Amino acid sequence: MSYSIDFGEYFLFDDLTAHLQGLAAAYPALATLASLGRSHRGRDLWCLTVTNQATGPHDEKPAFYIDAHIHAEEVATSHTALYTAWYLLTRYGSDAEVTWLLDHMTFYILPRLNPDGAEISLTTAHHWCGNGRYLPGAEQTRGLCQMDINGDGYIVQMRLEDPAGEWKISKEDPRLMLLREPGEQHDGPYYRLYREGLIKGPWDGVTIEIEKPRDGNLNRNFPTGWIDGRRQYGAGDYALDEPEALAIAQFLTTHPNITGMQCYHTHGGVHLRPSLVAPDSTLPRGDLALYKTIGAMATRITGYPTISVYEEFTPDPDQPRTGSLMQWSYDEMGIITFSTELWNPELAAGIADPAKYQVRARSTADEIKLLRYNDEHLGGRGFIPWAPFDHPQLGRVEIGGWTHMYTFRNPPPASWAATDTARRFLPDTIHQNCLFTLRHAACTPLLRITRAEVTALAPDLYKITAVVKNEGYLPTYMTQRALKHQFATAVKVALALPAGAELLMGDAVQDIGHLAGREERTATWSPWLREWNTPQRQVAWLVRASAGTPLTITAAAQRAGTQRRQVTL
Numbered sequence: 001m002s003y004s005i006d007f008g009e010y011f012l013f014d015d016l017t018a019h020l021q022g023l024a025a026a027y028p029a030l031a032t033l034a035s036l037g038r039s040h041r042g043r044d045l046w047c048l049t050v051t052n053q054a055t056g057p058h059d060e061k062p063a064f065y066i067d068a069h070i071h072a073e074e075v076a077t078s079h080t081a082l083y084t085a086w087y088l089l090t091r092y093g094s095d096a097e098v099t100w101l102l103d104h105m106t107f108y109i110l111p112r113l114n115p116d117g118a119e120i121s122l123t124t125a126h127h128w129c130g131n132g133r134y135l136p137g138a139e140q141t142r143g144l145c146q147m148d149i150n151g152d153g154y155i156v157q158m159r160l161e162d163p164a165g166e167w168k169i170s171k172e173d174p175r176l177m178l179l180r181e182p183g184e185q186h187d188g189p190y191y192r193l194y195r196e197g198l199i200k201g202p203w204d205g206v207t208i209e210i211e212k213p214r215d216g217n218l219n220r221n222f223p224t225g226w227i228d229g230r231r232q233y234g235a236g237d238y239a240l241d242e243p244e245a246l247a248i249a250q251f252l253t254t255h256p257n258i259t260g261m262q263c264y265h266t267h268g269g270v271h272l273r274p275s276l277v278a279p280d281s282t283l284p285r286g287d288l289a290l291y292k293t294i295g296a297m298a299t300r301i302t303g304y305p306t307i308s309v310y311e312e313f314t315p316d317p318d319q320p321r322t323g324s325l326m327q328w329s330y331d332e333m334g335i336i337t338f339s340t341e342l343w344n345p346e347l348a349a350g351i352a353d354p355a356k357y358q359v360r361a362r363s364t365a366d367e368i369k370l371l372r373y374n375d376e377h378l379g380g381r382g383f384i385p386w387a388p389f390d391h392p393q394l395g396r397v398e399i400g401g402w403t404h405m406y407t408f409r410n411p412p413p414a415s416w417a418a419t420d421t422a423r424r425f426l427p428d429t430i431h432q433n434c435l436f437t438l439r440h441a442a443c444t445p446l447l448r449i450t451r452a453e454v455t456a457l458a459p460d461l462y463k464i465t466a467v468v469k470n471e472g473y474l475p476t477y478m479t480q481r482a483l484k485h486q487f488a489t490a491v492k493v494a495l496a497l498p499a500g501a502e503l504l505m506g507d508a509v510q511d512i513g514h515l516a517g518r519e520e521r522t523a524t525w526s527p528w529l530r531e532w533n534t535p536q537r538q539v540a541w542l543v544r545a546s547a548g549t550p551l552t553i554t555a556a557a558q559r560a561g562t563q564r565r566q567v568t569l
């Protein structure tokens with residue numbers, strides 16, 4: 001059985017839906033497709049559940065959550081999530097790592113959290129960061145509004161000659177606009193740069209206002225950090241007022257088996273980790289160590305550095321990123337969550353020290369490297385040459401500059417790639433990130449009943465013993481944060497007796513507390529290092545029943561799965 005997908009080009013919603021349905025139909029024993037709800041404009045929010053159903057139902061196994069495409073333009077993220085589903089399903093039974101994962105775990109894969117914004121980004125020139133609450137052009141009410149005014153299918157830049165302007169044309173490459181030096185007077189002509197568009201509403205012919213977008217940024221809509229009025233543009237009117245964010249939140253709160261999360265974004269080529277709102281010194285030390293260890297593994301696999309959003313990815317620490325899904329899932333639920341910014345065009349262009357945060361002024365040499373990358377690997381498609389245009393409001397302007405979608409924001413699809421190297425950018429990006437995500441998934445706590453024994457003490461009198469073990473990397477409580485918020489219940493071991501059998505000693509349900517993971521043993525034992533906790537415990541019962549009676553032992557913990565063993569007296 002197989003299902004093939006050509007990952008060379010990005011997918012519109014209907015194509016993505018067809019592939020998800022195709023995978024679910026081709027692998028009915030491993031995959032189930034469900035809609036978690038509908039977007040503003042009525043598109044399904046798909047969730048593909050992937051596990052070997054023969055080894056237990058999805059909700060009795062620890063689960064790993066993967067989401068993508070919460071931001072409209074980040075189409076390479078959908079690709080990575082779909083690729084991961086395809087990788088798991090097509091390799092089950094032949095790849096030992098994949099087979100282990102689907103036998104022991106569940107994957108919840110949500111490839112497109114923002115299907116309306118994605119469709120607008122894929123089918124129009126609009127630079128969209130919302131979720132379709134407002135249609136293109138309606139998300140801004142006044143001032144300069146982005147628009148493809150010359151009808152070439154792109155929204156780029158307009159340059160207007162102005163003696164007071166901030167920009168000038170590079171002498172090395174006339175496409176390149178350079179920032180004017182402070183105090184510089186006589187190296188013009190100078191220009192002002194604006195996004196291509198028209199001025200809406202009453203205009204006095206002088207002031208060009210630029211409004212912040214009002215559209216929904218779903219990754220600011222989660223219920224965390226909404227204190228003291230701290231919320232960011234696009235956050236919505238109140239937490240979870242966007243239907244897509246509400247559906248995700250309901251899914252997470254009703255799936256207490258989730259033990260790890262990966263949220264995909266573009267771009268930057270970095271694995272981001274919490275905190276988003278506070279320095280590293282505020283994180284529990286054990287959790288910070290976990291993030292650093294798993295983050296180092298991520299860096300080994302993908303080459304991307306792993307950084308704290310607050311420490312290294314926030315342009316203004318006075319305006320931390322509130323309401324994000326990763327902050328919510330780690331801070332409030334204690335789930336180790338990474339938010340990866342796929343793809344860094346600066347790396348592809350051979351820039352030695354690429355910026356982690358992509359909004360910055362680059363050196364002229366680096367800007368020229370990017371233009372050369374465009375000329376060679378994209379056949380020049382990524383940069384629109386400056387050309388004169390008679391703007392109905394501003395008069396003579398020139399329109400040109402970088403396109404956005406398949407240059408900076410996403411790796412080029414096959415139709416944009418002019419070299420074999422460029423054709424590898426997209427498949428390599430999605431493959432390497434898939435591999436890290438599967439390794440992160442395998443860090444889960446994992447409960448097993450490793451021994452279940454019956455000892456006959458006298459006629460109709462039996463001692464039952466069971467050993468319950470955490471075979472996972474993480475402890476059954478996952479993280480210090482989860483422990484603090486009681487988001488991971490302790491391990492309970494239950495003995496179910498049929499009618500007529502009598503329990504003489506031992507509670508029918510025994511709470512054995514939490515079991516350690518192997519993460520706490522980072523060196524050989526030393527009195528200076530962390531105390532070692534036990535990863536396994538034994539429980540016992542005394543039962544009066546007749547020979548041949550079947551009994552069921554069940555071990556369960558919210559974040560470590562449910563295991564059953566049958567014994568016969």
Ligand SMILES: [Zn+2]
Nearest residue numbers: 071074265266
């Ligand atoms: Zn994003």
